[in-house]
Amino acid sequence: MAPVAPRSGDAVFANVERVNAELFTLTYGAIVRQLITDLEEVEEVNKQLDQMGYNIGIRLIDEFLAKSNVSRCVDFKETAEVIAKVGFKMFLGVTASVTNWDADGTSCSLVLEDNPLVDFVELPDTCQGLYYCNILSGVIRGALEMVSMKTEITWVRDMLRGDDAFELRVKLLKQVPEEYPYKDDE
Amino acid sequence: MQFFGGSEISPSPPVPPASGSNAHMIYVFNRNGVCLFYREWNRPLRTLNVQQDHKLMFGLLFSLKSFTSKMDPTGVEKGNLGVPQLPGQGCSFHSFRTNTYKLSFMESPSGIKIILVTHPKISDLRESLKYIYNLYVEYAVKNPLYTPGTPIRCELFNTNLDQYVRNLA
Numbered sequence: 001m002a003p004v005a006p007r008s009g010d011a012v013f014a015n016v017e018r019v020n021a022e023l024f025t026l027t028y029g030a031i032v033r034q035l036i037t038d039l040e041e042v043e044e045v046n047k048q049l050d051q052m053g054y055n056i057g058i059r060l061i062d063e064f065l066a067k068s069n070v071s072r073c074v075d076f077k078e079t080a081e082v083i084a085k086v087g088f089k090m091f092l093g094v095t096a097s098v099t100n101w102d103a104d105g106t107s108c109s110l111v112l113e114d115n116p117l118v119d120f121v122e123l124p125d126t127c128q129g130l131y132y133c134n135i136l137s138g139v140i141r142g143a144l145e146m147v148s149m150k151t152e153i154t155w156v157r158d159m160l161r162g163d164d165a166f167e168l169r170v171k172l173l174k175q176v177p178e179e180y181p182y183k184d185d186e
Numbered sequence: 187m188q189f190f191g192g193s194e195i196s197p198s199p200p201v202p203p204a205s206g207s208n209a210h211m212i213y214v215f216n217r218n219g220v221c222l223f224y225r226e227w228n229r230p231l232r233t234l235n236v237q238q239d240h241k242l243m244f245g246l247l248f249s250l251k252s253f254t255s256k257m258d259p260t261g262v263e264k265g266n267l268g269v270p271q272l273p274g275q276g277c278s279f280h281s282f283r284t285n286t287y288k289l290s291f292m293e294s295p296s297g298i299k300i301i302l303v304t305h306p307k308i309s310d311l312r313e314s315l316k317y318i319y320n321l322y323v324e325y326a327v328k329n330p331l332y333t334p335g336t337p338i339r340c341e342l343f344n345t346n347l348d349q350y351v352r353n354l355a
Contacts, residue, residue: 058334059327059328059334061296062294062296062298062319062322062323062327063323063327063328065294065295065296065319066294066316066319066320066322066323067320067323069316070295071295072295073295146296146297147295147296148297178217178297180219180245180248181218181219181244
């Protein structure tokens with residue numbers, strides 16, 4: 001029996017359970033607000049958001065693989081396309097675009113025109129260093145680590161700081177193949 | 187949503203054999219060789235202690251995967267035997283059959299390996315293994331009280347799995 005072909009982002013999005021967008025946005029906003037109150041330092045909040053995203057990412061990857069039926073991507077270019085078109089669509093309902101590949105194909109930008117996390121949000125002057133959507137960078141980093149890719153993710157453009165879109169720079173540091181985990185003498 | 191307290195790590199109580207159950211046993215491993223889940227429904231012969239049995243199974247599959255992908259006559263590039271591969275890369279075997287049982291295998295790109303041992307007459311189980319992977323996602327991965335990388339102790343997962351396996355063709 002031939003394996004089922006991977007589904008496109010729209011097809012998967014139509015099949016997953018969805019939650020009210022406003023509930024999602026407001027819940028995320030409440031989390032960020034609480035983190036700012038508890039931690040006070042904007043850098044700490046950024047780190048905490050990244051860590052939370054990482055913990056989400058390591059679980060999210062299995063749900064993504066199970067529901068979308070994608071097979072192993074051949075190279076990093078394909079990985080970035082899959083994240084942008086299928087991954088973002090499936091979990092956030094929006095697609096991103098992949099641009100600005102560097103010469104060796106290990107670094108690219110994911111550009112989001114539309115981001116449900118930031119509806120209704122304005123950054124006050126006291127929080128100017130805050131990366132409000134930093135959870136997204138953690139999620140991508142965590143998910144890619146579970147498929148053997150160590151990456152580094154930074155924000156290039158942020159609409160809450162006045163830019164025209166959200167741009168994430170994703171850099172592949174290395175691929176870590178699995179090793180036989182048991183020592184021979186055990 | 188229900189929450190499940192994880193019980194202390196202890197051997198699971200023996201499952202009463204379900205009549206008409208088609209499968210003998212199931213293993214779920216993660217990429218580090220930790221046996222996340224083991225359940226048997228019908229296993230008259232047991233030769234090794236539990237830890238050794240898990241290690242043997244994992245080692246067997248690791249080697250088989252490596253071997254089958256190096257022997258691939260259609261593969262364009264071939265590393266040397268023993269060079270570690272990324273999970274899901276290259277060709278991957280999905281089952282082997284002996285005169286007394288059939289072992290079906292599935293590995294996700296995130297390194298989750300699902301092994302189902304059944305009677306030999308059963309048809310291709312690839313879709314079933316995908317369904318079991320979905321069950322794993324629903325009841326283990328999404329459970330906030332479950333830590334990834336540790337053995338799964340979740341009643342809902344056990345029940346749904348038993349039910350599904352009972353109905354396998």
